[in-house]
Amino acid sequence: xxxxxxxxLMIGTELLLGQIEDTNATHIAQVLxxxxxxxxxKTTVGDNHERICDALREALSRSDVVLCSGGxxxxxxxxxxxxxxxxxxxxxxxxxxxxxxxxxxxxxYNLRMTENNKKQAMVPRDATMIENPxxxxxxxxxxxxxxxxxxxPGVPRELKAMLSDTVIPYLRDRFGLSEIxxxxxxKICGLGESHIDNTIGDLITxxxxxxxxxxxxxxxxxIRIAAKAGDIAAANALIDPVDAExxxxxxxxxxxxxxxxxxxxxxxxxxxxxxxxxxxxxxxGGMIGQRLTAVSASQFKGARILPIETxxxxxxxxxxxxxxxxxxxxxxxxCALAVLSDPEAGATTAVFIHPDGHEEWTFGRxxxxxxxxxxxxxxxxxxxxxxxxxx
Numbered sequence: 001x002x003x004x005x006x007x008x009l010m011i012g013t014e015l016l017l018g019q020i021e022d023t024n025a026t027h028i029a030q031v032l033x034x035x036x037x038x039x040x041x042k043t044t045v046g047d048n049h050e051r052i053c054d055a056l057r058e059a060l061s062r063s064d065v066v067l068c069s070g071g072x073x074x075x076x077x078x079x080x081x082x083x084x085x086x087x088x089x090x091x092x093x094x095x096x097x098x099x100x101x102x103x104x105x106x107x108x109y110n111l112r113m114t115e116n117n118k119k120q121a122m123v124p125r126d127a128t129m130i131e132n133p134x135x136x137x138x139x140x141x142x143x144x145x146x147x148x149x150x151x152x153p154g155v156p157r158e159l160k161a162m163l164s165d166t167v168i169p170y171l172r173d174r175f176g177l178s179e180i181x182x183x184x185x186x187k188i189c190g191l192g193e194s195h196i197d198n199t200i201g202d203l204i205t206x207x208x209x210x211x212x213x214x215x216x217x218x219x220x221x222x223i224r225i226a227a228k229a230g231d232i233a234a235a236n237a238l239i240d241p242v243d244a245e246x247x248x249x250x251x252x253x254x255x256x257x258x259x260x261x262x263x264x265x266x267x268x269x270x271x272x273x274x275x276x277x278x279x280x281x282x283x284x285g286g287m288i289g290q291r292l293t294a295v296s297a298s299q300f301k302g303a304r305i306l307p308i309e310t311x312x313x314x315x316x317x318x319x320x321x322x323x324x325x326x327x328x329x330x331x332x333x334x335c336a337l338a339v340l341s342d343p344e345a346g347a348t349t350a351v352f353i354h355p356d357g358h359e360e361w362t363f364g365r366x367x368x369x370x371x372x373x374x375x376x377x378x379x380x381x382x383x384x385x386x387x388x389x390x391x
Contacts, residue, residue, distance in 0.1 A: 070154035
């Protein structure tokens, strides 16, 4: 069976100006991949009639389905339906039943309806209206001889529901899609992308199903194992041996899987030992404590943030141990982590006190930027994780 090929057409001048982050395209791409639909190209175009029409014609010339987002509202610059009508040679027709549906949505949300909302009840001839239970802009589906055009609203919550509830089931039935693509992401902190690529490069180049890819991230490197199969269980059966081989090559260095975070993993390891944790931070600005709090880390008992300028860093190791001990006493915990960054020396010192002694690490993360604070937090927590698992 030939691969179903799709394109994404994002519509809205605000996207071109960078006023809105394009999360819709990312979500659509992920959902298409999960359902075995090949994404050929993504195009972003402003609210310009001629350019939208040109983009639609080009997309229909090479793809089976064009998924559009945006431009379905009631205002003058919402012109997606007019462009689809022109490109597919289907004049717009007013549908009273659609208008009544839109009117009922306004009533439900206790909103005042204006005359221009009637525009949203205009549909290209013989097109299918896609209901939008989460908003007032219905979607559109047009089956043209060249391919299928599906238009969804630009509001993420509305688009996501429409895509999962209506569009994907339609596409799976329309193109006879019986397989899914399922993937597992292994996360590694503290190793560079090039090192990881060098270690598993053969798996990346030689694997067919599942495939292996490396995704760079400022806080961790992600190894994606993706398999195509009839269902998730069958896909996992393909993924498991590759997962095991990668873990063999990176013993105890896989921090977590999929949505795991290093702070969550550290907390789970502390739970196993019944150890509690206090934190002292400097340049990281409370990032470690914030992240532990965000995952509701039960073993985290408190933190202090100290201006680095108030500390004597001539012996950072000694100072870190003293601060960790003070935090341990103050919060009555079994463990304490102190992280001191010295901008002059270009280094960060982390000391972890625990019931069996203490560990100390030095690494090159001295900066004050937000991303550097996040990296300091990640590396410090990863050192604790490795100690707890004996890496």
